[in-house]
Each structure stands twice: as structure tokens, then as C-alpha cells.
Amino acid sequence: MSPPISQPDRRAFLGLAGVGLAAMAAGLPMPAAARAQDQAGQFAVARRQDPRLVAFDNGQERDVERVRIEGVIPAALAGHFHRNGPAIFERAGVRYHHWFDGDGFVQRWRIQNGAVSYRSRFLQTSKFAVEQPAGAFLLPVSGGGIAPVAAFSGANSANPSNTSIISMGAESWALWEGGSPMRVNPDTLETLGLVRLNSEVDGAPFSAHPRRGEDGRLWNVGSLGPRAFLWRLSASGALEAFRIQPLGQEGYYHDFLLTQRSLVLVQCSTEARGERSLERGTFGATRGVAGKPMRVHVFDRETFELVREAELPSGFAFHFGNGWEEDDGTIHFDIAHSLDGDQFQEFFKPMTGRFPTWQAVSHRVTLPPKGAPRFERLHARVEFPKINPNYDARRNRFVYATTFKDDKRQDWFDAVVKIDVEQGRSQIFNYGAEWMVEEHVFVPRPGATREDDGWLVGTALNWVKQQTALTVFDAAQPDKPFLARAWLDNAMPLGLHGDFRRL
Template sequence: MSVEHGVKVDRRTFCLSSMAASMLAVAVGEKSMASTGAGDASALALDFAKAKRDDPRLIAFDNAVALDVVQPRIEGNIPSGLEGSFFRNGPALFERLGVRYRHWFDGDGLLQRWTIGGAGVQYHSRFVGTRKHRLEEEAGKFLLPTSGGGMPLLASATGADSVNPSNTSVIAVNGEMWALWEGGSPFRVTPNELESRGYVDLGDAAKGAPFSAHPRVGADGRMWNIGSLGSRVILYRLDRFGKLEHLKVQPLGQEGYYHDFLLTQRSIVLVQCSTASDGKSSIENGTFGSIRGVSGKPMRVHVFDRETFELVRQAELPGGFAFHFGNGWEEADGTICFDICHDANGDAMLEFFKPMRGAFPNWQAGSYRVTLPKTGAARFERLHARVEFPKVNPKFDTIRNRYVYASCINDPARTDWFDSVVKLDLESGKSQTFHYGADWMVEEHVFVPKAGALKEDDGWLVGTALNWKTQQSALTIFDASRPERKFLARAWLDSPVPLGLHGTFVGVTT
């Protein structure tokens, strides 16, 4: 393993620069916040309870309960050849003892496993057993500050992993599942029982460092990832067994939030949002509340060589905010192409304070295709309105792809959540949409290739959604070549599960 020093790299730099640890420093230093935050958090719990009585859709942001369901009710027929487990992660514990978090992204992570095979479907869920979760379960109350602010420090904390909720995504690594956040270490979980096994140790140089929830895996099984340090980025490369091969901290020249990134066959592509951190706001609303859009500031693209981690070039895109990307590839002449979910609202992070008080975020991100020539200005072409959670056939990661799948809002009058899944054709500009309906809140869907498939869209689209009217969650399976047709199968739980974030499918032979 090699560690290079674009700037000084040590454990203190990582710990004090991460999103969670900066919030921890505020909580320790601002006694007034600790005293007023608890009252505000209690008021949020009352406001949410009142709003939920009038609006059953808000079950989407209520506390979850871990479940084991051996045989969910099946509608339709599970397709032959689809065998494995669909894992999901997301914030799912928001209140304790009448105190509620301020920001949706603060909730403790709930890891779910939908097992699909000859015996039908089974469902299991467990909260990720981080140190934070374990201590607060034993105490029956919140003890540690969060990135959304407002929580006093009532237990010992020494760095980012002290407040790590492990609540954003999950990835299979060398026979284990890693529950991922973005401000600290991955957390190891067994794939079958979902038992917690502790934080992943990537070595002293990376201990407690930001490790994003969106690692990218190359064709050879190696993993690349980033860690957000504001005006700097940590670049990681791990071997196919999850061992650190290469780490480097690179300066970016300016501050800006970044959550996801892209990998091509030659490059790492990092896009910084048009944001800066407002120090005054961070005291009141935590680190999440300090991420504010800067009017007139373009988004910045930074391209690094994926083997050496050297900065190759930079470019600009229209100002705004982006959480996620589908896929990127690189032409022989150095032109880089990728798709992006772009929101012109640079204050997009603030939208996710709303669910904690009984309102809904305003999803306005559209899907765009970016063409970045080796020299000259980037092209920015709109593909579809109001989409998020883009996914592609994983066999086409880092190479030219034609199709992107995403959650979208089909009803123009709807503002609360996604109601559909869409297949976008990057070549023709056409789309195919399955509209779940007005009673549904649709989550991320992932592509599962068929064994031996040659066509890019030969596979299944698998994802979850919440029916707020019946108060039930369900797993739905589509033919990925024609998702606009009726689904192939649906597995129903008898109860709701809060809306989550990201997932992955692990086949039985993987």
C-alpha cells in the first residue's frame, strides 16, 4: 500500500476535517447549542407527530422496527434465473425519548435483505450496530451530536466514527457487506444474519477518514472511492479483497460539496457542487445546514488519472447541486461522457430538514448528459425532468452505456416523492416509464443482469417502494428491457419501512 501526500496526510487531518467530526467540534465548543438544541428537537418530535396524524404519507420518515418475514405475500411470478439478495440501507431511526433529529440523513442506518430464489422471497432487517447505535440503545436516548445539529454531547467521542450512523449505502466486499456513510469508515456486516462486525480497518493513514457511500468497482474487481474534505479530496484504491492499495489527498483549489463521483477506464471524475460552508449556519443547523449554494459559482469538474491519482484537467458546468451520477466512459480521443442528476438549487441539502418536521423535500433534479472534450467547453444536454438515483447495468460500468434507469416524478402536479421508474435511452433521447401510482413513494431500483446476457438491457430491474395508503412496503421486479409494462412480481410486507437510500444486488454465485 502506498500513501502519497498532495498535502500533509495524518490521522488528525482526516478526523478534524470530516463532516461528522466538524459537527462534533461544534457540539463540544458551543454550550448554548447543547442547551437549546434538545428543546428544539423535542418540539420537532411533537410537530412531526401532529403532522403525521393528518398525513399518512409521513410514515415514510417514522422510526423503523427490525423485521424477519419468512414468506412475504407474492403478487405475480418470480422470474426464473433471478436468485440472490437485494440489500438496502437508509436512515430509519429518528426519534428517542421524545427527541427527534433535525435532518433526514442523521437517522441510524437500517440494513435490509430481500432474498429471492426458488423458495420465494424472504425479508430480514437489522439496524447497523455502530458504537453510536449501541450506546444509545443501552441508554434509551440520543447521546451524540449529528451532522444535522441540535444534539448535545452526552457520551465520549473521539472522531468521526463516534457519530457514524452507517446509513447511506451497502456494498459486497470479499464475502462481507460494508455499510457505508460518507463522513467516516465503512462498517462490516455479515451478509446472511446482518450481524455487526465493527469498522473496516484500512490502515492508520485512513482510520476514521471520510469514505464515501458511492465506491466504484472496475472490471478487475478493484475499488475506487473518494472522501470529502471540502477544498480537498481523499482518493482511494482498494484491491478486490478490500485492502488499501493507494491513498492520496489532493487539493481542489476551492471548497464545494461532493457526494458521488465517476470512474472511467482511465480516469476519476469528481464534480464539486456550487456550494460553500456557512460557519454561522453550522452552529444552528449542523454541518448539513451550513452547505449553501453560491450564486454565480459554476460547478467544477476535476479529472484525475485513476492509477496515479494525479490531476489531469479541470472544467466547469452550470451552477447548481448534484448528489448522484449514473455512469461515465472515455473515448479514445480523451472525451469523457457521463450522466448527472443536476439541480439548479444550490441549497438542495436544506430540503432534507423538511421531513423531520412533517414536510416533504422538493425534488427538482433533472437528468443531463455531459460531454467533456479534452479541450474546449463541456456540453450539457437535458435528458429528463425530476429524476434521481440513477443506475446502469453493472457490466457497463466505466464503458460506454446506452441506458440509465432512475426513479422519477411522472405526475407534474406531484411534489412530495417519486412515483415512477424510468428507462432513459441516451442515444435516442426516448424514455420508458412505469407509473406506480399516486399511492406510492418509489425508492432506488438496481439493474440485475441475466446470466450470459449479451444485450445491455437484458436483465431485471429490482427495487422497493412504499404504499402510504395501505401502509405497506414492497419489492418489485421488472423486465429491464420493457419496464413500462406491468411488473413481473411483487413481494409485500404487512407493514411499512421508512424510505431508504441505496442498495445492491448480490447473486448466488457472486
């Protein structure tokens, strides 16, 4: 049984769980507001000159009954492909400082009987309900620059529910790292209210990448300053256990690994610099420390007891593909690793009309019970790694990710890659120079027995045509021509993470 949360930890939810230093934000100086307006001006100038920046315009709700299809949708592919991401960046001439702060925007592509329909909706969070009628930003955010005008009562009052979306029973949950999940109707996209797991954990940090075990139970983590929040939920979404684990230093946990026996938490080479938090929020305060090793913390996934620790090369990682464990306790996992620990700073750039620099390289990590870990390079410049979900937490061979086919390209991904982590080989589909490629997910073929028997489904923005499209590939041969592509007649903002829910 998990212990009750202490008052210091409850206060940490307000100050450390994703919304920045809210108490300090109350005294935000007036020049910060002027800088937010200057952000809008800089973006407007850049937007007129660069059509690619449609990727960071405010989103618009839409319904399309029948989306135009190029090619043929596989008959056995049926379900809802959901995407979530930030999509209101500017109100009343004031623009957010950081891409990750925009209000949550869920898109639903319904695939059935060879046809595709589309719907998009903003999540009706308490933050959105206050700011939308006012037409102004009124609550503090993680990227700083917004002084609280409306009442601030904890993490969930500023929760934009803008980072990821998962299936949970008859509902979907929209996720943000600093607070509670938001319940969503997976078809209509109606916002159904916050997930209330337990009064003791209401508003606690619940990160963007929960992971399922073989029995359907769900594990997750949360960033809580120098502590980590560890979660376990039943397959139906009921709270089973939680733990607040001191780790001795500030950490940020967007993702983690789950194996058959362990929960693996990787602490990046960063530190929190409080002097920067007033102006640029917790994102601006999170800075890389050159030469500081990444720390690996391995917990028993049932008891949450810390089992062992290790070190990896200095750097930063937002995402991991999969983890699995041998009988002797050797743990294997893949990581999208960047040598530059200042990765949060890259995502201030889009709000002034520039593009982030993508540096992460795919590596395979082998963590033996004793001795030094092995850190083996797999593929250059990747992000958003995904696997066949039937292989979660057990041995897998293939990882799929976004990548660059054009080595000289800097703005956004132009390809998807299938990485064979056992053979060290890759297959790449090149979307081309006019595309900006988003995360793709693996959908297993019904009755499949091979790991790569299924489809790769994802969205991309064609900045030349100013249109967003959904593309379907044969996951066994993603380097071959796509099977089908469904075109919207307009562009949607680039999102973060998605999920496929079978009908």
C-alpha cells in the same frame, strides 16, 4: 505509494469529515435541545394528519420467512437485495433535524427458487451501542442540534453507517460518508465491526458510491473540507493507494465518475457557512451559491494526478449514472443536476413532517479534451440513477432512475424510468398516486449479451395500504406490467441506497 496523513489532515477527519464541527458542538446552547423537542412535536402533529409520513417513522427489526408474492419471480433471479438507510429519527421526545442523521438500518430481501424472505436489522455501531441502552441521543450529528454527552473520539464514534451498502467478497460493507465502512454479514445482517484498511486512514471519509473498474478494483472519494480524499482498493478490499488532494475551496462529494482511465470529481456550487454550523451542523452550513459554476476535476485513476479541469452550469448533484471515455480523451457522463445549490436544506423538512422538493434533471455531459463541455437535457425530475453494472466505466446506452409520472406531484417519486441516452427516449412505469418509489437497481440476466437484458429490482412504500413491497420488472420493457411483487404486511422507512448480491 501514498504519503502518510499529516496531523492537520488527521484533525480534519474530526472536524470536517461528516460529523460537523464537533468541538463547537460541545458548547451547543440549551435552546438547540428545545428546538429538537419542538421538531418531535411538529412531526407528531403532521403524522396524525398525513399517513404518508409513515415513511419517516422509526424503523423496526423484522423477520418474515415467506413474503406474499403477487405474480411470478423469474426462475433465474436469485440473490440478496439489500437496502440501507436512516431509520431511528427520534428518542425520548427528541427528533433529529435532518433525515440523513438517522441510525443505519439494513434490509435484506432473499430471492431464491421463486420465493422471497425478509430480514431487517439496525447496525450495531459504536454510536448505536451507546445510545440504544440510554434511550437518548448522546453524540453530535451532521444535521446539528445534538450536544455530545457521551465521549467523542473521532468520526467513527458518531458513524451511523446509514447511507449505502455494497458487496465485498464474502461480506457486505455498510457505508457512511464521514468515516470507515462497517462490515456486515449479508445473510444474517450481523454487524461484524469497522473495516480497518490501514491505521493511517482509519476514520477517513469514505463516500457512499464506490465504483468498480473492469478488473474488479474499487475507487472512492471523500469530502475533507477544501480537499478531497481519493481511494483505490483491490478487488478483495485491500488498500492499494490514497491521496489527499487540495482543491482550493470547500466541497461535498456524495458520488463521482470512473472511466477507463480517469476519476472525475464534480464540485457543486456551494460554500460552507460556519455561522450556521453550530445549530444545524455541516448540512445546515452547506449552502448554494447562485451563479457559481460547478467545477470538474479529472484525475488519472492510477496515479491520482490531476489531469485537467472544466466548468459546468451552476447547481448541485448528489448522483451520477455512469462515465466512459473515448480514445481521444473525450469523457461522457450523465448527471442528476439541480439548479438549486441548497439541496441539503430540503432534507431538514421530513423531520418536521414536510416533504423535500425534488428538482434534479437528468443531463448528459460531454467533456472534450479541449473546449467547452456540452450539457444536454435528457429527462425531467429524476434521482437515484443506476445502470447495468456490467457496463460500469465503459460506454453505456441506458440509465434507470426514479421519476415523476404525475407532473404536479411534489412529495415523492411515483415512477421508474429507463432513459436511452443515445436516442433521448424514455420508458416509464407508473406506480401510481398511492406509492412512494425508492431506488431501483439493475440485475443482469445470467449469460445476457444485451445491455438491457435483466431485471429492475426495487422497493416502494404504498402509503394507502401502509405496506412496503419489492417489485421486479423486465429491464428491457419497464413500462410493461411488473413481473412480480413481494408484499410486507407493514411499512418500512424510506431508505437511501441498495445493492444486489447473487447467491
